Amino acid sequence: QQPVQSPQAVILREGEDAVINCSSSKALYSVHWYRQKHGEAPVFLMILLKGGEQKGHDKISASFNEKKQQSSLYLTASQLSYSGTYFCGTELGGQNFVFGPGTRLSVLP
């Protein structure tokens, strides 16, 4: 039931773009995205609900393709502060929520 995230890790230079994908084998009610800095708690980025959503916050945006049961997180013109591990969390409805394994993003100067 755990969603699959790809890539597992990515290294960027400041200013470059990145895409992180999250896919599930089950129909999804919602997808959540979190970022975790080393040694800190995960921080909520955004939630996308079924119905096919796109959301954006500054230079971080995400899409949710309900039919394909997948979501993508887009990081544009990456900054050093974007470094961390990104987790997607997928909700199948009811009490069924599970996090993906994470994607480690490193932004270099």
Place this chain on the structure above:
Amino acid sequence: SQTIHQWPATLVQPVGSPLSLECTVEGTSNPNLYWYRQAAGRGLQLLFYSIGIDQISSEVPQNLSASRPQDRQFILSSKKLLLSDSGFYLCAWSEGFSGNTIYFGEGSWLTVV
């Protein structure tokens, strides 16, 4: 506004000793409460969740237990710690399940030696 606080922040315990991690949420009522564990460099593993006082669901069989004696208090315990219990423990809350954000506490680093 809602806040979540867990303690202690760090803990070094010998094998076989007991454990108690505590978490409290303020500014909301009847939240869903969660305990997650994260091994070094790994993902988030859900250990327990609770939808109300004394209502605990266990996701993974282990030597840990959870209790919710009050609406906004969630406690993670063990009678005898194992080396494999080491990790980063996170308490979290949400308002219900469907489509609701999960907010995490600061986390507790547990090292079993």
